[in-house]
């Protein structure tokens with residue numbers, strides 16, 4: 558008696574977060590039939606818990622190349638699938654001379670207009686408030702994009718599911734398999750190539766691959782706040798702590814002075830691994846964050862002191878006495894000190910494609926093109 562498969566396609570994608578959906582998009586663009594499975598009834602992982610910030614301009618080297626490819630594909634996907642996207646760049650606020658020096662050095666190294674220096678008045682005009690400590694200046698990072706993370710992956714999945722040769726199976730967990738047959742919680746799927754895009758849960762499926770590549774979890778404290786009166790913010794907003802995280806800033810000579818300044822002036826921010834930033838959603842609410850903790854298995858308990866530090870900082874930048882919190886959540890992404898992404902072939906016919914730094918929204922479409930180029 559022959560095996561009966563629950564689905565058959567050229568490619569099986571495991572995981573319907575942005576990495577999986579970007580790979581599904583790349584597969585159909587190559588004329589391949591695709592099955593996408595996800596263990597949940599809809600995506601609720603890192604791809605819906607982030608800022609929706611495609612942080613293109615502040616990448617460097619290979620990440621910048623991937624981000625620039627991804628930028629075009631985001632805009633195309635937004636138009637086809639009908640989800641919000643905004644080409645408004647990112648506003649970087651400089652509140653100390655060291656921060657200003659980093660921004661100026663990056664601007665000088667880029668083509669004119671890509672990192673556009675702004676006066677304090679121009680920065681304030683975006684925020685419509687008095688920041689504390691006072692703003693010295695800043696820059697607009699031209700090529701950054703925004704999407705609404707709560708909408709984008711869901712609408713992209715809906716659009717992909719309507720394309721010929723594409724099938725989604727939700728609440729279907731991948732359990733392994735190789736050589737063209739994948740085992741799932743609902744039965745076997747026949748696909749010449751399986752591409753596993755399970756993000757930080759890589760270790761559940763391939764513990765040795767995760768350990769060999771030092772892939773662990775990064776946990777971030779996030780919140781949604783009500784917009785202070787009159788705030789109509791188009792760009793994403795980054796601050797001095799962001800300059801120490803995103804490579805194009807962090808690689809400037811001026812960044813080492815900023816790192817020393819931050820360590821002595823703001824140990825509270827350094828202690829929680831802060832990247833103080835925010836984005837305003839189309840409904841006006843503002844996504845704010847974040848902190849960073851690293852562990853193989855993430856402690857689920859979120860410290861209120863961490864949230865308070867972030868909220869005080871953001872209230873200061875927005876020039877309000879306090880923020881009105883609507884929701885809080887923990888986001889988790891895969892992280893590795895080795896490399897910002899991991900494409901591997903742990904078994905014949907099985908590729909893993911994992912973003913191992915906080916840039917999955919920025920590079921996934923570019924990463925997907927790279928994965929297919931490597932096959």
Ligand SMILES: Cc1cc2nc3c(=O)[nH]c(=O)nc-3n(C[C@H](O)[C@H](O)[C@H](O)COP(=O)(O)OP(=O)(O)OC[C@H]3O[C@@H](n4cnc5c(N)ncnc54)[C@H](O)[C@@H]3O)c2cc1C
Nearest residue numbers: 572574575576596602603604607731756888916917918919
């Ligand atoms: C708080 C936070 C803020 C961030 N901010 C930004 C940002 O502003 N810009 C940026 O570029 N990046 C940002 N990131 C990073 C970005 O969100 C991630 O890199 C990206 O979403 C990872 O996508 P993914 O598809 O790999 O993971 P996920 O979205 O977590 O998707 C993985 C999917 O795999 C499924 N799955 C897991 N195991 C199985 C299995 N065995 N069988 C079937 N399905 C399975 C899960 O159900 C899930 O839907 C942020 C991340 C966080 C957490």
